[in-house]
Amino acid sequence: MSITLTGAPVSPGRAAGVVVTMPAPVPEPPVAALDTSDASGADEAVSRLGAATSAVQERLAAQAAQATGTAADVLAVTAAMAADPTLARDAERRVREESRTPERAVWDAANALAAQLEPLGPPLSERARDVRDVRDRIVAELTGVRPPGVPSPGHPFVLVAEDLAPADTATLDPEAVVAIVTSGGGPTSHTAILARALGIPAIVAVRGADDLAEGETVVVDGGAGTVLRDPSDADVEAARSAVRVEREFDGHGRTADGHRVELLANVADPEAARAAVAAHAEGVGLFRTEFCFLGRDVEPTVEEQVTAYRGVLSAFSGRKVVVRTLDAGADKPLPFVTADDEPNPALGVRGLRTAVAHPEVLDRQLQAIAEAAAAESADVWVMAPMVATTDEARSFVAACEAHGLTRAGAMVEVPAAALRSRWVFEHATFGSIGTNDLTQYAMAADRLLGDLAALSTSWQPAVLELVRATCQGAHSRGRPVGVCGEAAADAVLAPVLVGLGVTSLSMTPRALADVAAVLSEVTFVRCRELARVALEQPDADAARSAVRRELADVLEPLGL
Ligand code: PEP
Ligand code: MG
DSSP states (O other): OOEEEEOEEEEOOEEEEEEEEOOOOOOOOOOOBOOOSSTHHHHHHHHHHHHHHHHHHHHHHHHHHHOOHHHHHHHHHHHHHHHOHHHHHHHHHHHHHHOBOHHHHHHHHHHHHHHHHGGGOTTGGGHHHHHHHHHHHHHHHHHTOOOSSSOOOSSOEEEEESOOOHHHHTTOOTTTEEEEEESSOOTTSHHHHHHHHHTOOEEESOTTGGGOOTTOEEEEETTTTEEEESOOHHHHHHHHHOOOOOOOOOSOOBOTTOOBOEEEEEESSHHHHHHHHHTTOSSEEEEEGGGGTTTOSSOOOHHHHHHHHHHHHGGGTTSEEEEEOOOOBTTBOOTTTOOSOOSOGGGSSOGGGHHHHOHHHHHHHHHHHHHHHHHSOSEEEEEESSOOSHHHHHHHHHHHHHTTOOOEEEEEOSHHHHHTHHHHHHHOSOEEEOHHHHHHHHHTOOTTOGGGTTTOOTTSHHHHHHHHHHHHHHHHTTOOEEEOSGGGGOTTTHHHHHHHTOOEEEEOGGGHHHHHHHHTTSOHHHHHHHHHHHHHSSSHHHHHHHHHHHTHHHHHHHTO
């Protein structure tokens, strides 16, 4: 009999496939001595080491050949690292001279190599991570445990994990992963953001996901938030043949009566910028620059940053690109600005707060943004993450002005800034509401915690109140305010946000067409009415249901 598991729907679409689970981290091998009572013990260990290294290298090369896009590049680099003789030679020496087991020898040799690479600065320091990845794969081969990272079983599959780390997602092949199901994670976790960006159906915080067995067939409905176990043939067939209605955005966001709502894209790199252009985004409402810093042990140089930023700016000549300065800390830790021993990282030194101890990092980034802006013809706006006080807004605007960046804004992600919006926007020239963090802080619910997924939604009337307060304060100063959190990609919530006073919405490019379609069917007055209806509800579920009911005539024909 079929059983349905439920969770928080984060990326729409239906898919059927077999379950493949994420492997557990490879355990560190014990420091055990090799039995070298006769010489053949060391020879045998060395030959096992060689065989394991070759097997890993061949498998990675085969996976790279099958994969597409970034996943193929990452796998090819790791395969080349596995073929590098430096690691193999040192591991062999440790077996022979220190009588280490092959798995311990490769563990120690890789750690020593990574420690040599780390201080050398990019791009060599970047290779330390690849060395550790190769280490884990060879140790897994030698000890018979599953290799790390997103599996590549050679056929399409439903990926089941506790949650995905940003590093895992680099090897996630969107052609192979038909759906993602996690037991943890919230609607604004990295898994959710990535799945929406790639258009992969996904559900997070699924109760019972840990019990899903390797190889069982499931049907995932990313819109309804259900995972059907033991489905009938008809269920599987229906999911396989379900095609999403494909719409196009014409590049000009507006309501039915012509009230302008800029529809922008969230991007993190030049590839995403090109996808945003292809989806006719009017510009970029959130350029997450920390993706150029993440995974690095040292700060990228100004020149490297200029190159990275120009890659995005060049795709949007003559159009607006809102560059967000570094948002390190909490869910995006960086070794050179974040402490690793904070008791509550989400409430710690993150976002703009890192600039207090490291003003030079912000200064160099603003210099790089200014240089990139001067070299390209995009209309560059700059904003700071996690602004909480008027004083922070004032000093950020001053820091931007020192680099000739006159369009300096504040992200509103902390309830304090929403409530003091009138004062914050005395200085900041525009606002962008980060509803992912604003929801986390309004509801005191960790955005990564699946158990709190019901609280972690921007449909919470308390969050909508904060959006309204932000808009009122900003408008009293004549400043525009956008939303760039995941709420902007919710086509049902979009008219509510517009009714609350939001002037632009920035989202994953894939959501643009649906959001534009809904907005073009409702007048501005109706948006205000929908906002009033949502604010009157006692809780998030009631707000969502009430607005869906009110909008049924628009949503049904659009299949939303
Ligand atoms: C947000 O918090 O809503 C936001 C857009 O920033 P991030 O998700 O990168 O923290
Ligand atoms: Mg944020």
